Amino acid sequence: MKKSLTLLAGAALVSVLVSGCNRGGGFWDAMIPETDEDPTSAQITGYVFRPALVSASPERVQQLKVPSGFSVNVFAQDLGMPRILAVDNNGHVYASDRQAGVVMLLTDSNNDGVADLKRTVATLKQAHGLAINGSKMYIATVTQVFVSDIAADGGLSEPKLIKDNLPDGGQHPNRTLAFGPDGKLYLSIGSTCNSCPEPNTMNATMVQMNADGSNMKIFAKGLRNTIGFGWHPQTQEFWGMDHGIDWLGDNDQKEEVNLIKESAHYGWPYIYGEGKYNPGTRPPADTTYQQYLQLSTLPGLVYQAHAAPMQMAFYTGTKFPQEYQGDAFVAMRGSWNRSQPSGYKVVRMHFENGKPTRFDDFLTGFLVDNNRSHFARPVGVAVHKDGSLLVSDDTNGVIYRVNYQ
Numbered sequence: 001m002k003k004s005l006t007l008l009a010g011a012a013l014v015s016v017l018v019s020g021c022n023r024g025g026g027f028w029d030a031m032i033p034e035t036d037e038d039p040t041s042a043q044i045t046g047y048v049f050r051p052a053l054v055s056a057s058p059e060r061v062q063q064l065k066v067p068s069g070f071s072v073n074v075f076a077q078d079l080g081m082p083r084i085l086a087v088d089n090n091g092h093v094y095a096s097d098r099q100a101g102v103v104m105l106l107t108d109s110n111n112d113g114v115a116d117l118k119r120t121v122a123t124l125k126q127a128h129g130l131a132i133n134g135s136k137m138y139i140a141t142v143t144q145v146f147v148s149d150i151a152a153d154g155g156l157s158e159p160k161l162i163k164d165n166l167p168d169g170g171q172h173p174n175r176t177l178a179f180g181p182d183g184k185l186y187l188s189i190g191s192t193c194n195s196c197p198e199p200n201t202m203n204a205t206m207v208q209m210n211a212d213g214s215n216m217k218i219f220a221k222g223l224r225n226t227i228g229f230g231w232h233p234q235t236q237e238f239w240g241m242d243h244g245i246d247w248l249g250d251n252d253q254k255e256e257v258n259l260i261k262e263s264a265h266y267g268w269p270y271i272y273g274e275g276k277y278n279p280g281t282r283p284p285a286d287t288t289y290q291q292y293l294q295l296s297t298l299p300g301l302v303y304q305a306h307a308a309p310m311q312m313a314f315y316t317g318t319k320f321p322q323e324y325q326g327d328a329f330v331a332m333r334g335s336w337n338r339s340q341p342s343g344y345k346v347v348r349m350h351f352e353n354g355k356p357t358r359f360d361d362f363l364t365g366f367l368v369d370n371n372r373s374h375f376a377r378p379v380g381v382a383v384h385k386d387g388s389l390l391v392s393d394d395t396n397g398v399i400y401r402v403n404y405q
Helices: 002-024 027-031 058-062 289-295
Strands: 070-076 085-087 093-097 102-107 117-123 129-133 136-140 145-149 160-163 176-179 185-189 205-209 217-221 228-231 238-242 255-259 301-303 309-314 328-332 345-352 355-363 378-383 389-393 398-404
Touching: 058 070, 085 129, 085 378, 085 389, 093 129, 129 185, 136 176, 176 228, 228 328, 238 309, 301 355, 328 355, 328 378, 328 389, 345 378, 355 398
Parallel strands: 129 176, 228 309, 309 378
Antiparallel strands: 070 398, 085 093, 093 102, 102 117, 129 136, 136 145, 145 160, 176 185, 185 205, 205 217, 228 238, 238 255, 255 301, 309 328, 328 345, 345 355, 378 389, 389 398
């Protein structure tokens, strides 16, 4: 009797699914309806896996992998939790530490590829984003933006507040900022949550303001957390990498590479990836998923889910081979919401004719012990004045330097 009931239940389920596919054009349409008239149902398997942290020993650093012709060394260590990196025209290297609330200056006075001087040049609670514009340093905290003058020795003047009352951070407090080719200051304001309608329209956006902090406006919407962004050196087009939604399974949501345009909407929280519906957050009652999809700008390229893209830097130096010009480097901090870890590396984003085409691994090997442990979670990337690439790790407090021989 039990066997008969099981067969009948299975037949009924197949019938429902076939009926849904014939009615609405696909399995997911049947499971995630356009309106509240039908129930939403999605089965998602979620994982939490955090590789153990081990030390950045010389033996582990030595086994890091880079393409042929490149080498890796430790530029600076014992730095606390270095996050965002910035380099000025004189070769002064700056790193923020949001946990400590400081901006550090690192100097390589003898040009041997290793910093020989470290000092704190600014103290601001939750200092994170850094941007250099001429002889001025801009620093973003969670709710404020400051500016300092850069002295000849790399020191900073007392930070001056130019923007206040930015929205609270919630889940994503790590503000980043950069100057565009138009001379405007752009600031990323992440979402307060994994997936939700935001009560504050400033969250999950990219905003634009003048260099003095005036005339701030929302530039683009529907960006969950675009920490890494920049302008292609040839086309001047604005590209950013957005963090995908968690708890959609191992392979969703993929990380997005977006061409960021004024007044565009990028779908979060209702549309994600290549135009998929988010089953966990339904659009407002008067809007369907399809309507939101039609309003959403889809990514130009995607990357493995949960890799957590952080700072992004286009290569404009002269040390790397010519084919690296106009490509971008992205620090992938690494997953926690996936059964097998993704990220924990620096990748190269190839551009052809001004458009992103694919990713290649560039700096790997931070995952060890058969992916059970790690000794770095990359956060910051910046091109040094000497043409090398600097990479920060906020777990063991190291900045790495990748050079081409």
